[in-house]
Amino acid sequence: MNREQRARELFRSGYNCSQSVFGAYAESYGIDFDTALKLASSFGGGMGRLREVCGAVSGMFLALGLIKGYSTNDYQSKKEHYKKVQHLAQEFEKLNGSIVCRELLGLDKKRDVPTPEKRTEEYYKKRPCEELIADACRILDKYLLEENNKVQS
Numbered sequence: 162m163n164r165e166q167r168a169r170e171l172f173r174s175g176y177n178c179s180q181s182v183f184g185a186y187a188e189s190y191g192i193d194f195d196t197a198l199k200l201a202s203s204f205g206g207g208m209g210r211l212r213e214v215c216g217a218v219s220g221m222f223l224a225l226g227l228i229k230g231y232s233t234n235d236y237q238s239k240k241e242h243y244k245k246v247q248h249l250a251q252e253f254e255k256l257n258g259s260i261v262c263r264e265l266l267g268l269d270k271k272r273d274v275p276t277p278e279k280r281t282e283e284y285y286k287k288r289p290c291e292e293l294i295a296d297a298c299r300i301l302d303k304y305l306l307e308e309n310n311k312v313q314s
Contacts, residue, residue: 165298169291175280177205178290182220182297190227207262210273215262217297218253222246252300
């Protein structure tokens with residue numbers, strides 16, 4: 162099973178968008194699954210249903226940080242990492258028109274109630290989230306492959 166399929170499976174199992182994306186990468190890069198789910202748990206619903214940055218995008222950024230992030234207090238490392246983040250955001254936005262949850266869902270209100278909707282077949286039919294999660298995984302996988310090919314060249 163590839164990461165996109167794993168992320169879809171996680172979402173269909175009831176995990177939020179961020180958990181689904183980050184959870185699909187975590188164990189391959191040294192974080193246990195339970196810890197990954199906890200780290201990503203606040204970012205669902207556009208950050209706790211505030212409907213801000215899409216959870217799939219946040220999960221993609223968390224995975225990027227785990228895989229290609231910096232851990233030194235170095236200006237150049239920070240600059241290069243933010244460049245990567247912005248590149249991934251642009252790729253997602255090209256495909257979907259936005260990286261903002263409420264815009265992706267076509268919602269008028271800026272914030273939502275904190276209570277998540279029950280996951281039913283009707284929920285899955287009306288939400289584009291599963292496809293957004295898949296897009297985030299495909300974008301990150303493509304980026305990682307391109308970066309790996311650059312290193313090997």
